[in-house]
Amino acid sequence: MTDATPSALSPLAIDVRGARYVYPTGNVTALGGVDLQVKPGEIIGIIGQNGSGKTTLTKLLNGLLKPTAGTVIVDGVDTAKKSVQEMAPHVGYVFQNPNHQLFARTVQMELEFGPRNIGLSEEEIAVRVAEAVEFFGLQDYIEEHPYRVSFPIRKLVGIASIVAMRPPILILDEPSTGQDHNTTHVINGLMRRLRDQGTTVVCVSHDMPLLADVVERVIVMKSTEIIADASPREVFADKTLMARTNLQAPQVTEIALQTVVPLGGPVALTPAELAADIAMRTGRPAAARTDAVG
Template sequence: MTNLNIRNVSYSYPDGTLALEDFCLSISSGERIAIIGQNGAGKTTAVKLMNGLLKPTKGNILVGDMDTKEYTTAQISRKVGYVFQNPDDQIFHNNIESEVRFGPKNMGFNEEQVDKLTNWAMDLCGVKNYNDENPYNLPYSIRKFVTIASVLAMDSDVIILDEPTAGQDKVGLERLVHILKVLEEKRKTVITITHDMEFVTEYFDRIVVMANRKIVVDDNVDQIFYNHEVLEMSMLKPPAVTKMAKLLSLSDGITTQAQLLAAISEKVKQ
């Protein structure tokens, strides 16, 4: 399995715009981490550096024992798979099965392994019934799962999901949660960028908050959404569950629906 170590990384775009500054983060194999913050905070730049799509202007990123500066994006993708925020930026085949097969095939898996990984990923992501469909004939939400399947089929140790809940209905969210559970069972590391605070509080324990191209805080979920200074600095709003807990004068640390219902039940008993 693969650990990630990001050491004092900064990144500037070719026009000189500073997108990330002195970014430090260590991620152990099997962790589930959400990176949150307003647009422009540097979240997507940070994960593209982890995947090798971008190279640090300063500092180093180690994927296992691989320094991303010394390897191609294709080589790093064997360890770190990245699902783009917009599926249309990722899809380039004219049918779904070809899209999903492309990754494992080009990573050098034999035909039997390619078949196994492709079928597994398509089944897990609920797109197996669309084998021969052109992805662009399908709704946005389904195209999102096509891109997730194409990355999962590569069997990378680390999976990065950029805004995975965008455009999803209740069925899509339930499928996404199931995928997270399967990846957890497989000890895959999952890094998610999202603006969906309910998704964050329900399914992620470790939260990295970013603002102004830097990490503001790296902590567990209940510490972040009850920290007024952090929320103000990062311009984040707490999830509805936390707001309700505060309105009802319940104890701090309530971030999930289950915790809220338990606290209300306890208060009623008293």
């Protein structure tokens, strides 16, 4: 269960209309008139080069920044009228570097911090923390100091500390940065499971294979604007778009585009997909991979 209560303002999870953001110092436009509608339970990725406005957009979503024009309604709440703290029950924001938020003496206490801040009862806090521990598989670490666990676990603790607040909308900033393949894989799976539980997931990332694997919709940003909003398949197959934004489709998609796509094959997003198509064409079954994503 989530606390999703889309009110009268908007039935959408995220409803951004004409949002602009100009930094007060130096009149730098960081976001120029953006529209974005996301339905509850969607899982979207935001891509674009550094400085394209991705982070500004996500910061508008949880009220860390207020739009200088336009409206940003998240979980039915107008972010311009609420403080970040008031937005916390509505939208969770996982920062890129877990070291920027961990401070408590134990992982357990770290996870309790958010739920306590939003004023839940002790019983409810215990339930949510236990659930987050279970969900993220942190059972072995709850008594550890957050800085003493390995970086990948720290990252999970960081995400868990937000998820324990059960925000109906979860924003992840670069969840796979500095993570090994395994942890990325785990985070992938968690994002999907959260989506399955009804959480709207927004993932900002440069990790194209991760996005190709997990999101259903990709928002492409360039020079402070959204220039494309489509399925990962459409986005990654669009060579001009990729070239314009200096982005690179996942290698497997590139290979598919150069090989099977001209033959009528799929714009593969995962190795498994491409392998299946090749197997079908050659009549030889693909060798099973133990780490196949899924």
